[in-house]
Structures are given as structure tokens and as C-alpha cells.
Amino acid sequence: MSRPEIIASWNDRYFGGTLPETFRDSLAELPTERQDVVDFLEHFFKLMHHGRFVSTDVSPMQCTVLGSLLSRILPGAWSGRIPPITVGGRHVLIDEYVLRNKWRDATPGLFLDIGCGFPPVTTLDSVAALQGWQVLAADPSMPAHVVYDAEGNYATFDTQGEMVYFQPAAPTVETWNALAEDATATEANFRRLLDRLLPDLGDGAEVTSDGARLVHPMRLYSSASLSFQTAGIGDVQVQDVDVARCFNVLYYLDATFRRRTMQWFEQVLTEGGLLLIGGDWAHTSEARYSVYQKVDGHLVTREFAFSLDNLCPASIVSWFCLVDDDFETLLLADLVRELRSDAAFLQRLNSVNDRLREQHDFAPRGADGFYSEMDPSLGASEIWGRAGAVASDLNEELAEEAVAVLKAGGHEAWVNDLGHVAVMPTGVASQ
Ligand SMILES: C[S@@+](CC[C@H](N)C(=O)[O-])C[C@H]1O[C@@H](n2cnc3c(N)ncnc32)[C@H](O)[C@@H]1O
Incomplete structure (x- = not known):
């Protein structure tokens, strides 16, 4: 398949053909001749689809990262070695x-x-x-x-x-x-x-x-x-x-x-x-x-346990995974699916997330229903600081409600000591 055909196929199979042209354009330079890049994205979009994400949940920043950066940070770009990517304050x-x-x-x-x-x-x-x-x-x-x-x-x-x-x-x-x-x-x-x-x-x-x-x-x-x-x-x-x-x-x-x-x-x-x-x-x-x-x-x-920004992530770490059997990634995808399948909870999530993105001036949703571009003048510490603030506020506002949804679905669930949503895992379905 040619590059445009691969991108069109992801758009059709995982987003019902609704990804905006600008997003697809961000993927236009993707080195699809590299199988590791294609495999990664196939898995990435499959997890999003399993988690019931739709095209309005995809951000321009994600598309840019996937389109122009991903291939440079995968092990395939470093002679197969897992790169020591890290960032201060991460943990x-x-x-x-x-x-x-x-x-x-x-x-x-x-x-x-x-x-x-x-x-x-x-x-x-x-x-x-x-x-x-x-x-x-x-x-x-x-x-x-x-x-x-x-x-x-x-x-x-x-x-x-x-x-x-x-x-x-x-x-x-x-x-x-x-x-x-x-x-x-x-x-x-x-x-x-x-x-x-x-x-x-x-x-x-x-x-x-x-x-x-x-x-x-x-x-x-x-x-x-x-x-x-x-x-x-x-x-x-x-x-x-x-x-x-x-x-x-x-x-x-x-x-x-x-x-x-x-x-x-x-x-x-x-x-x-x-x-x-x-x-x-x-x-x-x-x-x-x-x-x-x-x-x-x-x-x-x-x-x-997981932070609630995984339900509406700004970047690509939620679904960053090089194998199709990683326990935490699969379990996250299952729980995100359960939460996003609850219509009342999804409505709350979207309204709180949209408000927080406005409040923190973090690439808020535009009139077209899609997230806007990240302000290009922002440096890394500003971007990730705002992402962290949105994540923290989401946990504070919605963790108890998310726990209630998961409990209603039969999980043993609670808000843990960090304010994250926690469950006692019983297995993964999305494998
Ligand atoms: C993406 S970095 C993560 C660095 C840091 N833990 C963080 O969270 O920012 C992954 C690291 O795993 C290391 N790694 C690769 N294989 C490993 C192994 N078998 N045992 C332990 N570490 C390994 C790599 O050398 C690399 O530095």
C-alpha cells in the first residue's frame, strides 16, 4: 500500500473517515516504508478505537508528533535500542x-x-x-x-x-x-x-x-x-x-x-x-x-491506577506501546473504553475537559468541534506545565465519578492516594 492509502485506511477503519484533512496532512511525511512505524501506528489507532475515541478526540499536537517525530524516537531509529528518553519531573x-x-x-x-x-x-x-x-x-x-x-x-x-x-x-x-x-x-x-x-x-x-x-x-x-x-x-x-x-x-x-x-x-x-x-x-x-x-x-x-487525562490525552504516551501484549496499556484501553461508553460520564468528561483546556489556555476546542493548534510560541515547560495542570484538575473533578462508573460495571475501584482512579485488575479483554 502507498502512504496515502495507509493513512486513508487508518482514517476509514478507526475514525469512520472523519479525520480532518489538516490532521491527515500532518501524517503526509510519515516514513511508511519503515514497518516499525506502520506497526506502531496501527496499534496506536487500534487502541484509540478500542477506547472509543473519535476524530474530535484527536489533537493537532498528537498528529504532528505522530507524523513528524514518532519515527525519530522509536527504537528503529536507534539501531533497535530502547532510547533513554526522559524528562525531569516525570515521576x-x-x-x-x-x-x-x-x-x-x-x-x-x-x-x-x-x-x-x-x-x-x-x-x-x-x-x-x-x-x-x-x-x-x-x-x-x-x-x-x-x-x-x-x-x-x-x-x-x-x-x-x-x-x-x-x-x-x-x-x-x-x-x-x-x-x-x-x-x-x-x-x-x-x-x-x-x-x-x-x-x-x-x-x-x-x-x-x-x-x-x-x-x-x-x-x-x-x-x-x-x-x-x-x-x-x-x-x-x-x-x-x-x-x-x-x-x-x-x-x-x-x-x-x-x-x-x-x-x-x-x-x-x-x-x-x-x-x-x-x-x-x-x-x-x-x-x-x-x-x-x-x-x-x-x-x-x-x-x-491511571490519571484521567488518559481519557482525553494531549500527547501520545497513553497509547505509546511497542508490543501488543503490554499489560498496563491493554488494561488502560479496557477501562477507558468502559468509561467512555457511559454516555452520561462521557458528556461530563467532555464538558469538564473543554472547560479546563479553556481555563489553562491549553489548545482548547474550536468552533469546528476539534482541538485547536498548540500556541507555537509556547516552550516545553509551558506546554507540559499546562498539560499537567489539566490532568491534575481532571483527576480532582472526575475521579470519584469515574470510580462510580467502574463500580457499577462490577470493578473493585477507588480513588488512590494520588487522586488517580484505581482498580483491582482481573484481566484484560483488549488483547
Ligand atoms: C524510555 S527510557 C525511560 C527512562 C526513565 N525510566 C523515564 O521514565 O524517564 C527506557 C530505558 O529503558 C532502558 N532499558 C532497556 N532495556 C532494559 C532492560 N532490559 N532492563 C532495564 N532497562 C532497560 C533503556 O536503556 C532506556 O534508558
């Missing part, structure tokens, strides 16, 4: 959960951030939030060096001096595309900076020159309360973990991998320890996560 609520949940008290212990990404900004957030805790950050792709240009964009290099990954200082579609448009030139720029700064680094942790910066992350960030291991799930040398967080990792990997993962977590957690698995974006928006606790030597499920 702010998850850190709060560690300190305030009904399964384990807040006694400081050992916190494992597995698949921490790099630079380890979310781990550093956790170190600041979890006073008195020991934090171990682990990732199989821990870089030997991180190079920052004068704008704060960065690239990671491995011990062989190979560039592994680059990311803009503040990730938006524009800043990503500015770097990725000519990836070869971007790599050459970062390599030049590395070559220039490396001789001055010596045994040091960081060196700066003309606004550029070279960091040896393990030396720079290691402290009495923070240590690092270059290792992944199953390989990290650790025991007696009180809380393990594995976020934005497992939705790249299949259910067989997850089963092995669960056995390993069962071994390394201490009795009573918690395991948090899920996905989210800045300000813990578009969040979905499972919570397990080790009881009598075995992992028991405590809850599956």
Missing part, C-alpha cells in the same frame, strides 16, 4: 506515592530505579524527594559520557566512543525535529564537542567550555545516597529492595519478558517491598501503573 507523583500509599509506610529504605534513562533526571528528582533513602539507578545503556551543547541539547556516548542517543534540552516537536532533521550533522556536532572537551575532562566529573559541557555521569551524580549500575532487569546486583520503579521500560518489551521480569523482582524485593511498573509523561500526566507488593515471598497485585 513527581510516583515519588509522592512512595511516601504516601496504603501498602507500605514511608520508612526510608532502598529505592531501585531500573531503566532510569539518561541523564538520570528522574532519579535525581527521586533522590531529592526521598530524603533518607538509598537510591540505586540502573540501566543497561548507561553512557560513559554525556555531551551538552550551548543550548543544553545533549548526546550520550558509550565506552567505545560511539554516540548512542541525542535529545533536545526541552523536548517539543520543534526542538526534536531541529536536532533530528539532519541526524548525521547533529551527531558530527556532538562528536566535535566530545573530542574538544574530552582531553580536559581527565579524571574529573565535568568540564565546560564556551557554553558546552562534558559530563562523566557516574562521577558527577554518585553520592552517599545515589549509586549506579550499568545493568538491566535480571542483571543488576541488588537485594532487599524496598521500592522498585520500572517506568517507561516494559511497554517496549513483550509479555514473555515481563514474566521473567516479575520473577526477578520477586527475588530482589524485600518482604513488604513495592514494585511500581508503568508509563507516564511530564508532571506524571498520561500515567498508568501497576503496584505489586511482596507478601510471604510472592508478589501480590495491589492496584492498577
Whole structure:
């Protein structure tokens, strides 16, 4: 099939042919010759369809991200490696959960951030939030060096001096595309900076020159309360973990991998320890996560929880998933479907969401019934700050009503300690 035929087919099968032309135009440059890109989008739209989203629930920002950015952030663009995409403040609520949940008290212990990404900004957030805790950050792709240009964009290099990954200082579609448009030139720029700064680094942790910066992350960030291991799930040398967080990792990997993962977590957690698995974006928006606790030597499920902006997401993280059997993504799709199938609740959701988007000036709905374009003058912190504010207000206003709908549907459901909607999972239907 040609690119226009693929796009037309998604439009027909998943949106009844009602996606506006401008949205379809955003997908016009999609590299459909890449099977990973086509597979990802097929799955993405299928999940939206399962969740009963219609074309007026799709935002121009989503289309732009999917059309021009997605192909650059999938593992297929990084030699098949899962990229260490991350953003500061991403797990702010998850850190709060560690300190305030009904399964384990807040006694400081050992916190494992597995698949921490790099630079380890979310781990550093956790170190600041979890006073008195020991934090171990682990990732199989821990870089030997991180190079920052004068704008704060960065690239990671491995011990062989190979560039592994680059990311803009503040990730938006524009800043990503500015770097990725000519990836070869971007790599050459970062390599030049590395070559220039490396001789001055010596045994040091960081060196700066003309606004550029070279960091040896393990030396720079290691402290009495923070240590690092270059290792992944199953390989990290650790025991007696009180809380393990594995976020934005497992939705790249299949259910067989997850089963092995669960056995390993069962071994390394201490009795009573918690395991948090899920996905989210800045300000813990578009969040979905499972919570397990080790009881009598075995992992028991405590809850599956999600933020209500997944019912009307601004970005693409809700349905970001590289496999068709990721537990949290499928369960989210099922619960979103149930909530969006309740006509009274859907009406409330749309009216509250539309009001909040107006109130926070966050690409509100236009007279044509579709969300408007994001104001191009907004920087990343403004965009994600507003997305986070809408998400937080949605939870506050609608979580109890969502719980009532899910209870009426036979779920054991409640509002959890973060104000998210939680259920006791019983299985997924959308697989
Ligand atoms: C998208 S990043 C997530 C980073 C961070 N946890 C966050 O939420 O911002 C995914 C990370 O998973 C890591 N990863 C890949 N395979 C892994 C494995 N088998 N065990 C642990 N981490 C892995 C990658 O190296 C990458 O840094």
C-alpha cells in the first residue's frame, strides 16, 4: 500500500473517515516504508478505537508528533535500542506515592530505579524527594559520557566512543525535529564537542567550555545516597529492595519478558517491598501503573491506577506501546473504553475537559468541534506545565465519578492516594 492509502485506511477503519484533512496532512511525511512505524501506528489507532475515541478526540499536537517525530524516537531509529528518553519531573507523583500509599509506610529504605534513562533526571528528582533513602539507578545503556551543547541539547556516548542517543534540552516537536532533521550533522556536532572537551575532562566529573559541557555521569551524580549500575532487569546486583520503579521500560518489551521480569523482582524485593511498573509523561500526566507488593515471598497485585487525562490525552504516551501484549496499556484501553461508553460520564468528561483546556489556555476546542493548534510560541515547560495542570484538575473533578462508573460495571475501584482512579485488575479483554 502507498502512504496515502495507509493513512486513508487508518482514517476509514478507526475514525469512520472523519479525520480532518489538516490532521491527515500532518501524517503526509510519515516514513511508511519503515514497518516499525506502520506497526506502531496501527496499534496506536487500534487502541484509540478500542477506547472509543473519535476524530474530535484527536489533537493537532498528537498528529504532528505522530507524523513528524514518532519515527525519530522509536527504537528503529536507534539501531533497535530502547532510547533513554526522559524528562525531569516525570515521576513527581510516583515519588509522592512512595511516601504516601496504603501498602507500605514511608520508612526510608532502598529505592531501585531500573531503566532510569539518561541523564538520570528522574532519579535525581527521586533522590531529592526521598530524603533518607538509598537510591540505586540502573540501566543497561548507561553512557560513559554525556555531551551538552550551548543550548543544553545533549548526546550520550558509550565506552567505545560511539554516540548512542541525542535529545533536545526541552523536548517539543520543534526542538526534536531541529536536532533530528539532519541526524548525521547533529551527531558530527556532538562528536566535535566530545573530542574538544574530552582531553580536559581527565579524571574529573565535568568540564565546560564556551557554553558546552562534558559530563562523566557516574562521577558527577554518585553520592552517599545515589549509586549506579550499568545493568538491566535480571542483571543488576541488588537485594532487599524496598521500592522498585520500572517506568517507561516494559511497554517496549513483550509479555514473555515481563514474566521473567516479575520473577526477578520477586527475588530482589524485600518482604513488604513495592514494585511500581508503568508509563507516564511530564508532571506524571498520561500515567498508568501497576503496584505489586511482596507478601510471604510472592508478589501480590495491589492496584492498577491511571490519571484521567488518559481519557482525553494531549500527547501520545497513553497509547505509546511497542508490543501488543503490554499489560498496563491493554488494561488502560479496557477501562477507558468502559468509561467512555457511559454516555452520561462521557458528556461530563467532555464538558469538564473543554472547560479546563479553556481555563489553562491549553489548545482548547474550536468552533469546528476539534482541538485547536498548540500556541507555537509556547516552550516545553509551558506546554507540559499546562498539560499537567489539566490532568491534575481532571483527576480532582472526575475521579470519584469515574470510580462510580467502574463500580457499577462490577470493578473493585477507588480513588488512590494520588487522586488517580484505581482498580483491582482481573484481566484484560483488549488483547
Ligand atoms: C524510555 S527510557 C525511560 C527512562 C526513565 N525510566 C523515564 O521514565 O524517564 C527506557 C530505558 O529503558 C532502558 N532499558 C532497556 N532495556 C532494559 C532492560 N532490559 N532492563 C532495564 N532497562 C532497560 C533503556 O536503556 C532506556 O534508558
